[in-house]
Amino acid sequence: MDIFRTLAGGGTRFDKRRFQNDLKIFGGADEASTSSTSVSSRQASSGKHKRAAADSARSTKSASNGAKVIVPDGLDFFGSAAKAKSTTSAIEREERLSNKKGKRKAAEVESDNTESDSDEEEEGCTDEPPVTKANLSAFLKKHKLKTKGTDVPLPMASWAELESRFSVSPWLRNNLKKYGWEVPTAIQKGAMPVILADRDLLAGAPTGSGKTLAFLLPLLHHLRAPNKKENFRAVIVSPTRELAQQIYEQLKRLSEGRNFRICVLTKTADASAVAKGDDIRKRKKFDILITTPLRLVHAVEKEEADLSNVRHLVLDEADRLLEEGFLEQTDSILAACSHPELRKALFSATLPAGVEEMAKTFMVDECRVIVGTKDSATETIQQELQFVGSEDGKLHALRSLIQEGGLKPPVLLFVQSIDRAKDLFHELVYDGLHVDVIHSDRPKLQREGVISAFKRGDVWVLICTELMARGIDFRGVQLVINYDFPQSVQSYIHRIGRTGRAGRQGRAITYFTKEDAIHLKTVVNVMRQSGCDVPQWMLELKNPNKKERKKLKQKAPERKEIRTSAASSVGRRLANKKRDMVAASKRRKVEDDNKGTTSGNRA
Template sequence: MFYFNNYFWYYQRASKDGVRAVILCPTRELASQTYRECKKLAKGKKFYIKLMTKQLVNTAEFSKVPCDILISTPLRLKFAVTKRKLDLSRVEYLVLDESDKLFELGLLKQVDAVVKACSNPSIIRSLFSATLPDTVEELARTIMHDAVRVIIGRKNSASESIKQKLVFVGSEEGKLIALRQTFQESLNPPVLVFVQNKERAKDLYNELKFSDIRVDVIHSDLPQLQRENAIDNFRAGKTWVLIATDVIARGMDFKGVNCVINYDFPDSSSAYIHRIGRSGRAGRSGEAVTFYTEADVRYLKNIANVMKASGCEVPEWMLSLPKLKWRKHRPKRVFK
């Protein structure tokens, strides 16, 4: 995890000079969670904390509405700046949460627009993430001055409190069989099941929704209210199994998740670390099960190295596999 400068500005006295701090998050779900946590931290203090919603973007006049801390996704904030509804020139603190995700190509232009809009010469920028590849760190340092890096634990590694396991399922058809068998033998909710994309999420949900388990799904095609309900029901224990894309793999805090199942093999070691990190939080133990097929074997070494670094037993043949450049691959099977 990387911390640049201090993150304790919420203890200072509230300002009436417009937006004082901006927290940028890659997903709406993480932005909502950050908003709730900031409200808790600022309880009893006269701070104006706002979450950038669609309604706020369309209606707010920030010159008239007090706002000390503004929390948003990049696209909504860029839109507000472009439409001149929001002046970020006085922002003193800019926080990029899950910064390596924010520096990916799909979000980089939006983040760059926000960074440029925060033009205060004395601004303090802070980057947070559990993983930060060297290439991304080099890019991040181009917007930093006199940067200080703090690492808690090992860099780019999984928590040692998570028991990790790789399960060979042969083919795509074997995944559903293995998942049903896992649930039949030892369903210990709450359980998160990660798939590669929204189409896979929809298909797997349709396969399981009539089973004797309380299952739900979350992906980017769902309306925002339905996505919020899916998360709230999972947190409340009304849902036992939540099928999800990587939209909730980053930063989301679900207390007491007993097991994470990677139904689809992750696209990178960073994606793996973030996915399984939804379990084993706040001193609790957890379990992570990753299915792999014949097509996934060539990518096993990266995951095996992460597992070994966090104290898990890994077969030697996996560690001796040739190192290949990771490329995104999509499972071809469509559920029937």
């Protein structure tokens, strides 16, 4: 690899001819020869004559004569000193290989910096034998799959079975290959055959494990092709508009070339750009509807949307949709989907017992597919608990992490309320961080702008509430910090699940105070199930009782205002002073304009 080409990736040119003697320290005589034929010939002759002396002395003089230079390990940043004989042909071979890989990954670049839950391959063999009743037990154990139900369809071992077992159209296979889905993940292997077999499904898998693709592909298979005569044939419900938009983006990639008519219905828009700006009442003929629950309920009540023809209903983040805040809306949606052949699929990273019991009341002969341990986090996340004493200690711990170099962007920082998100933003913005905040009080356009800036890398630290804890996949999030202790085990799993996605490594730090200690064991249990090292004293903590868990889930504890830094207080006062000056200037201008208008009327 040409390390100077890598260093100059931003467009800077490196003059190898001018710095040829320095270049040979890293690349050897052969690499230097690519910059000048005449120089290399002189180096070759002199290098041969002086090689013995150079090897014994290991001096800088040996470098100027084309001999191999031994660089200390601490200075050999690129591992190139031991490879001084690497030739131009080796570099060319690597470039050719890189070009081939580049073509295969071109689609990933087009899809910006965010991908849905299933955008990476699962590690493992790509040519596993098909699953039979004989090897089923071993297959389930290998992939940590648990299935339950009557005649549950056998899992699939590879994408090849889509055609051989289910006659999935070749265009779907082609789109899988085009966008880099080369190997199905565990949840895809277990859940897809159930939906393809036209069965109701209750599925649970860790965050970032590929749940979105697990229901999108079977859904497109059942729809076959666009149908201009029928109304909505499939509905996907998600708790947030951001997740709805993300599902839409992945669906467009997977359905590329088929012209399915897809409508995104959220609180702030009747239809997405797919509807070309038309009012939904004028364009009811869509194949697929992606929506948030409240907006869909309003559309049904106003007779803007007719769900009587829906054959496939997917509840993404089902645990949230079946909680008190969304339960009534979800019931209304289920009642509106009145087709006798309706099939339902529920997906979530966490499946509390109450949610499962509720789901069974409206599902028919359902199959249950779980990956790993129920209510567990992915094993690729390094989870840490940090005692900070009090609320003031949180900000001190965070600033210490920044100064020690432990805050490696991109970072998501979770707090329990909108007010605390604003307070923390006002503290950190004066620390020189590229920080921003996102919450439901901000307008849709502002939220979209913040998300785009975070994807581009313009924002390093994004402060957020529970809004961003579910489903949203920012590619490459290095660190998640729970500034405020999560209110439930489900909240904790969804929060930290924004990192360590699709097999990548991630880190999650949770701050806790003396007031949070009573609920500490809920997080400790998740850490233990995920294989994290937990101190013995934490394992011996008492589990909070049902009443305590319910109380915390319903109402967040009152916390002290986030404001400890004198420096940031000064900065805040300056900002407020500037704001007041601008406001006063505007008032004076308005008053002057009013006076001018009054005098003009008198004249």
